[in-house]
Amino acid sequence: MSKPHTSPGLWALAWRRLRGDKIAMVSLAVVGAFFLLVLASAGGLVGANWEDEVAVSYAPPTFAGADPVAAGIDGAIPVTDERSLPTPVNVLDPLAGDIAELRAQMGSNPSAGVEMYGVTDPLADDITALRGSMGKTKKVIAHKATTLPFGADKWGHDVLQKTIKGGETSIVVGLVAALLAVVLGTIFGAVSGYFGGLVDDFFNWFYSIFTSIPSILMILTVAAVLQQKGVLTIVLILGLTGWTGPYRLIRAEYIKHKAREYVMAADAIGASHWRKMFSHIFPNVSHVALVQMSILVVGFIKAEVILSFLGFGVPVGTVSWGSMLNEAQNELILGKWWQLTAAATAMAVLVTAFSLFTDALRDALDPKVK
Numbered sequence: 001m002s003k004p005h006t007s008p009g010l011w012a013l014a015w016r017r018l019r020g021d022k023i024a025m026v027s028l029a030v031v032g033a034f035f036l037l038v039l040a041s042a043g044g045l046v047g048a049n050w051e052d053e054v055a056v057s058y059a060p061p062t063f064a065g066a067d068p069v070a071a072g073i074d075g076a077i078p079v080t081d082e083r084s085l086p087t088p089v090n091v092l093d094p095l096a097g098d099i100a101e102l103r104a105q106m107g108s109n110p111s112a113g114v115e116m117y118g119v120t121d122p123l124a125d126d127i128t129a130l131r132g133s134m135g136k137t138k139k140v141i142a143h144k145a146t147t148l149p150f151g152a153d154k155w156g157h158d159v160l161q162k163t164i165k166g167g168e169t170s171i172v173v174g175l176v177a178a179l180l181a182v183v184l185g186t187i188f189g190a191v192s193g194y195f196g197g198l199v200d201d202f203f204n205w206f207y208s209i210f211t212s213i214p215s216i217l218m219i220l221t222v223a224a225v226l227q228q229k230g231v232l233t234i235v236l237i238l239g240l241t242g243w244t245g246p247y248r249l250i251r252a253e254y255i256k257h258k259a260r261e262y263v264m265a266a267d268a269i270g271a272s273h274w275r276k277m278f279s280h281i282f283p284n285v286s287h288v289a290l291v292q293m294s295i296l297v298v299g300f301i302k303a304e305v306i307l308s309f310l311g312f313g314v315p316v317g318t319v320s321w322g323s324m325l326n327e328a329q330n331e332l333i334l335g336k337w338w339q340l341t342a343a344a345t346a347m348a349v350l351v352t353a354f355s356l357f358t359d360a361l362r363d364a365l366d367p368k369v370k
Helices: 010-019 022-042 068-074 096-106 112-117 124-133 159-195 197-212 215-226 231-241 244-257 261-268 273-310 321-334 338-365
Strands: 053-055 140-145
Touching: 010 022, 010 338, 022 159, 022 338, 159 197, 159 231, 159 244, 159 273, 159 321, 159 338, 197 244, 215 231, 215 273, 231 273, 244 273, 261 273, 273 321, 273 338, 321 338
Parallel strands: 053 140
Antiparallel strands: none
16 A cells, blocks of 8 residues: 655755755855864864964965075074174063073072062962963974964964864854844744734834944944953844844744634634744744844854954954954064965855855745745
């Protein structure tokens, strides 16, 4: 006995349309590769050692060849007469020589400094606590490379590893912030569209306040109010300001669906308002929320880059594509272009692939498209 024929559902039809679009599948593969890199970076498989000083300052990419000036940093510059050279001074710590001499006089007895000078280091405890709070220390390589596949930054960090680690931060911020914005927009839109009346008027008034202010000014305002840098802060900034788009579309869908027969049937059997909103109506409008989330991911990745570039983004010690571009603006003056190229190229490839996939997904989920 043959099985009864059943018509495919919305998601099966959408996947069938999506598989027929070659550009969409290539874009999906690119986006998937970026997400795999994020998982590998979060697990410490790649990009974990991005803070190690593995190369000389501003080591160029391998294909560009070694910079003779950078190669000379390790002491390869010939000197004809050592007596003509001035006494070397540590530009990072001009008191290093004096401190070393003082320690030699103190010997192995730390209290000798107190007996000799009658003072102690007032910052000793604070520095010890700071070093403990910093956790791991940066690893400094004795013999630094003069070239790297994608070059190095001012401190000798591998630009390729920085790009991978920065991608983890930017993509996680984009995904989590988009999820927060879509959840808020869906809840507000569902309540507003389903109940209508005064509830709808209140949410429309609240929506009008957010949309009457330019988005960049709203983002900077929330950033100034929070006054704390960090990934969680950026997620809150973008999520709390980006819910207006999903709200508008979800509200319209709920106004349309609440008067349909299947909702009236659910009401006839005594279903609660919450069950009708999220068990009956939401599955029929979930494709709108999904498309909105994919669109917001692209926008929030770019917004994180802008915030980090303006100084409202990730804190010191955390790398993102935005912080890399912020560093690169000073490097361009010196002709060091590789950090800008790596971060901008990675962001452009991901944003382009995600945008193409979003367009294809929107067409695939549209029931009017055959």
